[in-house]
Amino acid sequence: MWDLNRAERKAMGAALVLVGVSLVTRTLLAPDPGRLEGLDTIDPATDLAGIEGEVVAALTREQRAQTPLADGEQIDVNRAPADELRRLPGVGPSLAEALIEERQRAPFREPADLERVGGVGEVTARRLAPHIRFDPGAPRPGPGPGARRPAPAPAAAMVMGCPPGGARIDLNRADRAQLESLTGIGPALAARIIDDRSENGRFETPEAVTRVRGIGARTLARFREQVCAGAR
Structure with missing residues:
Protein backbone atom coordinates (compact mmCIF):
# COMPACT_ATOMS: atom_id res chain seq x y z
CA MET A 1 0.00 0.00 0.00
CA TRP A 2 1.22 3.49 -0.83
CA ASP A 3 2.52 5.51 2.08
CA LEU A 4 0.22 8.55 1.78
CA ASN A 5 -0.37 11.32 4.23
CA ARG A 6 -3.84 12.49 5.19
CA ALA A 7 -4.07 15.24 2.56
CA GLU A 8 -2.91 12.90 -0.20
CA ARG A 9 -5.46 10.24 0.83
CA LYS A 10 -8.26 12.84 0.72
CA ALA A 11 -7.18 14.03 -2.72
CA MET A 12 -7.06 10.48 -4.10
CA GLY A 13 -10.45 9.71 -2.60
CA ALA A 14 -11.99 12.77 -4.23
CA ALA A 15 -10.47 11.80 -7.58
CA LEU A 16 -11.87 8.27 -7.32
CA VAL A 17 -15.32 9.66 -6.51
CA LEU A 18 -15.23 11.89 -9.60
CA VAL A 19 -14.17 8.98 -11.80
CA GLY A 20 -16.97 6.85 -10.40
CA VAL A 21 -19.59 9.54 -10.97
CA SER A 22 -18.35 10.02 -14.54
CA LEU A 23 -18.58 6.30 -15.32
CA VAL A 24 -22.09 6.02 -13.86
CA THR A 25 -23.28 9.11 -15.77
CA ARG A 26 -21.91 7.81 -19.07
CA THR A 27 -23.54 4.43 -18.49
CA LEU A 28 -26.94 5.95 -17.70
CA LEU A 29 -26.94 8.60 -20.41
CA ALA A 30 -25.21 6.73 -23.25
CA PRO A 31 -27.67 5.77 -26.01
CA ASP A 32 -28.47 2.12 -26.50
CA PRO A 33 -26.67 1.10 -29.74
CA GLY A 34 -29.57 -1.23 -30.46
CA ARG A 35 -31.94 1.74 -30.55
CA LEU A 36 -29.93 3.90 -32.93
CA GLU A 37 -31.66 4.13 -36.28
CA GLY A 38 -29.94 4.57 -39.59
CA LEU A 39 -26.58 3.10 -38.59
CA ASP A 40 -26.95 0.45 -41.28
CA THR A 41 -27.21 3.19 -43.92
CA ILE A 42 -23.87 4.83 -43.03
CA ASP A 43 -21.12 4.18 -45.53
CA PRO A 44 -17.91 5.39 -43.80
CA ALA A 45 -15.91 5.15 -47.00
CA THR A 46 -18.06 7.72 -48.77
CA ASP A 47 -20.38 9.48 -46.32
CA LEU A 48 -17.60 10.67 -43.99
CA ALA A 49 -15.54 11.77 -46.96
CA GLY A 50 -18.61 13.59 -48.26
CA ILE A 51 -19.06 15.40 -44.95
CA GLU A 52 -15.42 16.47 -45.00
CA GLY A 53 -15.81 17.68 -48.56
CA GLU A 54 -18.91 19.68 -47.65
CA VAL A 55 -17.06 21.37 -44.79
CA VAL A 56 -14.20 22.30 -47.11
CA ALA A 57 -16.66 23.58 -49.72
CA ALA A 58 -18.47 25.68 -47.09
CA LEU A 59 -15.21 27.18 -45.87
CA THR A 60 -14.20 27.94 -49.46
CA ARG A 61 -17.50 29.71 -50.13
CA GLU A 62 -17.20 31.72 -46.92
CA GLN A 63 -13.65 32.73 -47.82
CA ARG A 64 -14.89 33.83 -51.23
CA ALA A 65 -17.70 35.86 -49.62
CA GLN A 66 -15.10 37.74 -47.58
CA THR A 67 -12.96 38.58 -50.64
CA PRO A 68 -13.24 42.31 -51.51
CA LEU A 69 -14.07 43.34 -55.06
CA ALA A 70 -11.13 44.18 -57.26
CA ASP A 71 -10.93 47.60 -58.90
CA GLY A 72 -13.54 47.74 -61.65
CA GLU A 73 -14.93 44.28 -60.85
CA GLN A 74 -18.68 43.88 -61.23
CA ILE A 75 -21.03 41.10 -60.17
CA ASP A 76 -24.00 39.89 -62.19
CA VAL A 77 -26.92 40.18 -59.75
CA ASN A 78 -29.10 37.92 -61.90
CA ARG A 79 -26.72 34.97 -61.88
CA ALA A 80 -24.25 35.24 -59.00
CA PRO A 81 -24.60 32.79 -56.07
CA ALA A 82 -25.02 34.06 -52.52
CA ASP A 83 -21.30 34.01 -51.68
CA GLU A 84 -20.57 36.24 -54.69
CA LEU A 85 -23.39 38.67 -53.86
CA ARG A 86 -22.00 39.01 -50.35
CA ARG A 87 -18.86 40.54 -51.81
CA LEU A 88 -20.90 43.61 -52.70
CA PRO A 89 -20.54 46.48 -50.20
CA GLY A 90 -23.13 46.27 -47.45
CA VAL A 91 -24.59 42.93 -48.59
CA GLY A 92 -24.74 40.29 -45.87
CA PRO A 93 -26.12 36.72 -45.91
CA SER A 94 -29.76 37.74 -45.39
CA LEU A 95 -29.73 40.41 -48.09
CA ALA A 96 -27.95 38.08 -50.51
CA GLU A 97 -30.69 35.46 -50.07
CA ALA A 98 -33.36 38.16 -50.46
CA LEU A 99 -31.79 39.27 -53.76
CA ILE A 100 -31.81 35.70 -55.04
CA GLU A 101 -35.42 35.18 -53.99
CA GLU A 102 -36.55 38.40 -55.69
CA ARG A 103 -34.68 37.77 -58.98
CA GLN A 104 -36.45 34.40 -59.21
CA ARG A 105 -39.73 36.29 -59.35
CA ALA A 106 -38.44 38.70 -62.00
CA PRO A 107 -34.88 39.48 -63.13
CA PHE A 108 -33.24 42.80 -62.29
CA ARG A 109 -32.69 45.05 -65.32
CA GLU A 110 -31.34 48.23 -63.70
CA PRO A 111 -30.12 49.38 -60.27
CA ALA A 112 -33.52 50.82 -59.40
CA ASP A 113 -35.00 47.31 -59.61
CA LEU A 114 -33.04 46.37 -56.51
CA GLU A 115 -35.41 48.54 -54.51
CA ARG A 116 -37.97 45.77 -54.88
CA VAL A 117 -35.99 43.93 -52.22
CA GLY A 118 -36.83 44.72 -48.63
CA GLY A 119 -34.00 46.64 -47.00
CA VAL A 120 -32.72 48.11 -50.27
CA GLY A 121 -33.61 51.75 -50.75
CA GLU A 122 -32.58 54.37 -53.27
CA VAL A 123 -29.34 55.17 -51.45
CA THR A 124 -28.28 51.52 -51.28
CA ALA A 125 -29.16 50.94 -54.93
CA ARG A 126 -27.01 53.92 -55.95
CA ARG A 127 -24.12 52.66 -53.82
CA LEU A 128 -24.28 49.23 -55.46
CA ALA A 129 -24.71 50.52 -59.02
CA PRO A 130 -20.98 50.81 -59.89
CA HIS A 131 -20.34 47.27 -58.69
CA ILE A 132 -23.11 45.35 -60.45
CA ARG A 133 -24.05 44.33 -63.96
CA PHE A 134 -27.12 42.75 -65.50
CA ASP A 135 -27.02 39.64 -67.66
CA PRO A 136 -27.96 40.75 -71.17
CA GLY A 137 -29.72 37.42 -71.59
CA ALA A 138 -32.14 38.10 -68.76
CA PRO A 139 -35.78 38.22 -69.86
CA ARG A 140 -36.95 41.64 -71.05
CA PRO A 141 -40.45 43.03 -71.43
CA GLY A 142 -42.27 41.54 -74.43
CA PRO A 143 -42.17 43.41 -77.75
CA GLY A 144 -44.98 45.71 -78.71
CA PRO A 145 -47.74 44.82 -81.15
CA GLY A 146 -46.42 43.91 -84.58
CA ALA A 147 -42.83 43.54 -83.39
CA ARG A 148 -40.86 40.61 -84.70
CA ARG A 149 -40.23 38.00 -82.04
CA PRO A 150 -36.88 36.17 -81.93
CA ALA A 151 -36.79 32.54 -82.97
CA PRO A 152 -36.86 30.04 -80.07
CA ALA A 153 -33.55 28.54 -78.97
CA PRO A 154 -32.70 25.06 -80.26
CA ALA A 155 -33.75 22.24 -77.94
Missing part, protein backbone atom coordinates in the same frame (compact mmCIF):
# COMPACT_ATOMS: atom_id res chain seq x y z
CA ALA A 156 -30.13 21.17 -77.40
CA ALA A 157 -29.28 24.58 -75.97
CA MET A 158 -32.16 24.77 -73.51
CA VAL A 159 -31.18 25.36 -69.88
CA MET A 160 -32.91 22.23 -68.65
CA GLY A 161 -31.16 20.07 -71.25
CA CYS A 162 -27.51 19.67 -72.12
CA PRO A 163 -25.57 22.30 -74.09
CA PRO A 164 -24.15 21.20 -77.44
CA GLY A 165 -20.58 20.02 -77.68
CA GLY A 166 -20.54 17.74 -74.64
CA ALA A 167 -19.16 20.44 -72.35
CA ARG A 168 -21.02 18.90 -69.40
CA ILE A 169 -21.61 15.37 -68.18
CA ASP A 170 -25.17 14.16 -68.73
CA LEU A 171 -26.49 12.67 -65.48
CA ASN A 172 -28.95 10.60 -67.49
CA ARG A 173 -26.36 9.01 -69.80
CA ALA A 174 -23.04 9.07 -67.96
CA ASP A 175 -21.36 5.79 -67.13
CA ARG A 176 -19.69 5.08 -63.81
CA ALA A 177 -16.27 6.37 -64.87
CA GLN A 178 -17.74 9.69 -66.07
CA LEU A 179 -19.67 10.15 -62.83
CA GLU A 180 -16.57 9.40 -60.76
CA SER A 181 -14.78 12.23 -62.56
CA LEU A 182 -17.18 14.73 -60.95
CA THR A 183 -15.95 16.69 -57.93
CA GLY A 184 -16.98 14.91 -54.73
CA ILE A 185 -18.32 11.78 -56.43
CA GLY A 186 -16.60 8.49 -55.65
CA PRO A 187 -17.36 4.91 -56.73
CA ALA A 188 -20.15 4.39 -54.19
CA LEU A 189 -22.06 7.59 -55.09
CA ALA A 190 -21.56 6.97 -58.81
CA ALA A 191 -23.12 3.51 -58.39
CA ARG A 192 -26.03 5.00 -56.41
CA ILE A 193 -26.73 7.55 -59.17
CA ILE A 194 -26.88 4.81 -61.80
CA ASP A 195 -29.07 2.60 -59.60
CA ASP A 196 -31.42 5.49 -58.81
CA ARG A 197 -32.01 6.50 -62.42
CA SER A 198 -32.61 2.83 -63.32
CA GLU A 199 -35.23 2.47 -60.58
CA ASN A 200 -36.83 5.93 -60.56
CA GLY A 201 -36.32 7.22 -64.08
CA ARG A 202 -34.35 10.11 -65.52
CA PHE A 203 -33.32 13.19 -63.60
CA GLU A 204 -35.51 16.02 -64.87
CA THR A 205 -32.98 18.64 -63.72
CA PRO A 206 -29.46 18.46 -62.26
CA GLU A 207 -30.97 19.36 -58.87
CA ALA A 208 -33.02 16.15 -58.95
CA VAL A 209 -29.84 14.16 -58.26
CA THR A 210 -30.20 15.18 -54.58
CA ARG A 211 -32.79 12.41 -54.29
CA VAL A 212 -29.82 10.02 -54.29
CA ARG A 213 -28.80 9.05 -50.74
CA GLY A 214 -25.56 10.79 -49.79
CA ILE A 215 -25.99 13.73 -52.19
CA GLY A 216 -27.32 16.90 -50.62
CA ALA A 217 -27.43 20.52 -51.73
CA ARG A 218 -23.85 21.15 -50.59
CA THR A 219 -22.49 18.11 -52.41
CA LEU A 220 -24.41 19.10 -55.56
CA ALA A 221 -22.90 22.60 -55.37
CA ARG A 222 -19.44 21.07 -55.77
CA PHE A 223 -20.18 19.59 -59.21
CA ARG A 224 -23.31 21.51 -60.35
CA GLU A 225 -21.46 23.41 -63.08
CA GLN A 226 -20.02 20.14 -64.46
CA VAL A 227 -23.33 18.40 -65.19
CA CYS A 228 -26.60 18.66 -67.07
CA ALA A 229 -29.77 16.57 -67.32
CA GLY A 230 -30.48 15.64 -70.93
CA ALA A 231 -33.26 13.55 -72.40
CA ARG A 232 -32.57 9.83 -72.46
